[in-house]
Amino acid sequence: MRILIIVPDGVGVRNYLFSNFVSNLIQENNEVFIYHKLSKSAVKEIKKSKPEIVNFSEIPHFVETPKLRILRESLAYARLLRGKKLLKNNTILRFWIPSKKGIKKKSLYFLAEKLGIILSKSQRLIRTYDKIYEAEILKNKNTAIHKKKLLEVNPDFVLNLHQRSPIASPIIAAAKKLRIKTATVIFSWDNMPKARLVARYDYYYVWSQLMKNQVELLHKEINLSNVIVTGTPQFEFYFDKNNFEEKNVFFNKYGLDSGKKTICFSGNDTSSPYEANYLKDVCEEISKIDKASRPQIIFRKCPVDKSTRFNKILEDYKELVFSIEPDWKTEKDQEDSFTSIYPTSYDNYLLANTVKHSDVVINLGSTMAHDFAVLDIPCLYLNYNPVENSVFKVEDIYGFEHFRSMNDLEAVGWLNSKNEIKEKTLLAIEQPNKIGEDRKKWLEKIVLHPLDKNSEKLKNTILDCIK
Structure with missing residues (x-):
């Protein structure tokens, strides 16, 4: 075939x-x-x-012609409006992110919203415009x-x-x-x-x-x-023994101490504006633990985050935090092109060993909770707003539809304030089954097994x- x-x-x-x-x-x-x-x-x-x-x-x-773009965006907006009602979830509309750059794009999204509102009134109308979009694509x-x-x-x-x-x-x-x-x-x-x-x-x-x-x-x-x-196939790399290295060998490459417990802090992309604030909070709280028993932190930035927002924290806490940069590349003349970003095969090795040799992962609602669950390692979700009166709120993040899949499962631990970081992180490290004990059940719900x-x-x- x-x-x-x-x-x-x-x-x-x-x-x-x-x-x-x-x-x-x-x-x-x-x-x-x-x-x-x-x-x-x-x-x-x-x-x-x-x-x-x-x-x-x-x-x-x-x-994409302006007509095609308006049709595509209006259909997306119409489906978001209907999805909000069908799922009874207001956070659905946070996925509508109209461009504010330039009069042409502002006008395009204005028209898309107006048409989308009309289309959202009827599933039949949406399907009719699907066919109009398909006819335009053929031309x-x-x-x-x-x-x-x-x-x-x-x-x-x-x-x-x-x-x-x-x-x-x-x-x-x-x-x-x-x-x-x-x-x-x-x-x-x-x-x-x-x-x-x-x-x-x-x-x-x-x-x-x-x-x-x-x-x-x-x-x-x-x-x-x-x-x-x-x-x-996203998780099959954790079942290939060729991706793993002995802990002391991997840690030596990145200046880590193989005798210490290890926290992984995994970052989100730049649409999550306070990742650096969270990393700083984690560093400050973990620094309060006695040096003899203090865990070290592996920082894994989101692969598509090319910002410098973490640099000062990494410098201030260089004895505590060790950054293992994802091995994703971009063409030099296409730094801002989404299509130009790609992983190397070496990043499979980096990610697999980061997960295997960490004792807990901390992040803001990241899919990495599932990566760690594959190897039965607990995840702590950050669940507080580090900046007051911000339009970006964790309540909206965890209101997203995909988090409803947890239902009553104790799939992750929750860091509800900065003050909880130290205690709950130590609990996750020392008694991993006390934090997110249903992580495997959640994973089985999210993706087909084996x-x-x-x-x-x-x-x-x-x-x-x-x-």
């Missing part, structure tokens, strides 16, 4: 190209073609890590280019690695025109309520039954039999869909 995989940006490289997923397809004599919007250095890194992946072709530059010159590419490759199946990306829309439109089966993975555990499912596919591959239920509620137009629970079989599950599902 021939399978064309759309890689719209560098974020999907780790989960799908560095995992066993593509390799498994190739091992069964399937031809895989990577149709990508990656930098040359990213492609080089993939080839180095996975030499069996040989077919790469760059997606031509796509300029786009890129669709003809992609049609030519698909005729050249002649795939049996087209898979998109990120459902939110508008550059995938003309590719999917061309595939549909040629009657080629299509599918998308839903990239992350929190994606469905964000209303960024841009195109429509033959199949949708989701993390869990929970996510499938969200599709059923939020997308009545999708046939539920075409929504398939495949899990995600976690180390999800690449195989996704591969088999695709081959079954082709038949």
Whole structure:
């Protein structure tokens, strides 16, 4: 079989190209073609890590017309408004982030909001405008280019690695025109309520039954039999012994003491403005512990956070905090380009060992809670506002729909004030089963198990869909 995989940006490289997923397809004599919007250095890194992946072709530059952009944004806003009512969750609208830069973008989002309000009144109206968007995509010159590419490759199946990306829309439109089966993975555990499912596919591959239920509620137009629970390869790196190194060897590389207990502080991206405040609070409180028994801190910045906001804290607490920078790269001339950011295969090693050799992780509502839960290590969620009267509030963060999946589970520990950091961190280290004792149950709810079989599950599902 021939399978064309759309890689719209560098974020999907780790989960799908560095995992066993593509390799498994190739091992069964399937031809895989990577149709990508990656930098040359990213492609080089993939080839180095996975030499069996040989077919790469760059997606031509796509300029979204104002009409397409207004349609796409208005449909997203309409679905957010409906999602707010269906889910009975006001935080859904925090996913609407209109651009405030320039009169053109302000006008575009103004029109998108007005149209979105009208569309939100009726599911039928939303579906009608979905079809109008699809018709406009078919008229786009890129669709003809992609049609030519698909005729050249002649795939049996087209898979998109990120459902939110508008550059995938003309590719999917061309595939549909040629009657080629299509599918998308839903990239992350929190994606469905964000209303960024841009195109429509033959199949949708989701993390869990929970996510499938969200599709059923939020997308009545999708046939539920075409929504398939495949899990995600995101966590399989923790089951590969080749990714791990002895604690003393790993710690020696980064100046850490292998005899000390270790806290990991994992940061969020710059949309979370007070990460540096939280890190400072953690450092101040941990510094109060007697030096002989004081844990050390590994700081892992969010890979896409290129800011310098942590520098002063890292300097002030250099005897306590050891920064292990994620090994993600960008092209020098594309520092601000989201598509240019990509992980190296070495980052799998860094992340796996950071998790394995830490005793607890602290963060603000990060997915890293799940990474640590894979290895049965507790997580403490920061649950207080470090800056008074800020519009950014933790109450909104933990009100997001994906956190409702915890329900009554004791999945994480909660740091409800700065004063709780010292005591609860020590408790998590000394008695890990007293903090977040249901972390494994939460993980089982979030993603299909067994976690180390999800690449195989996704591969088999695709081959079954082709038949």
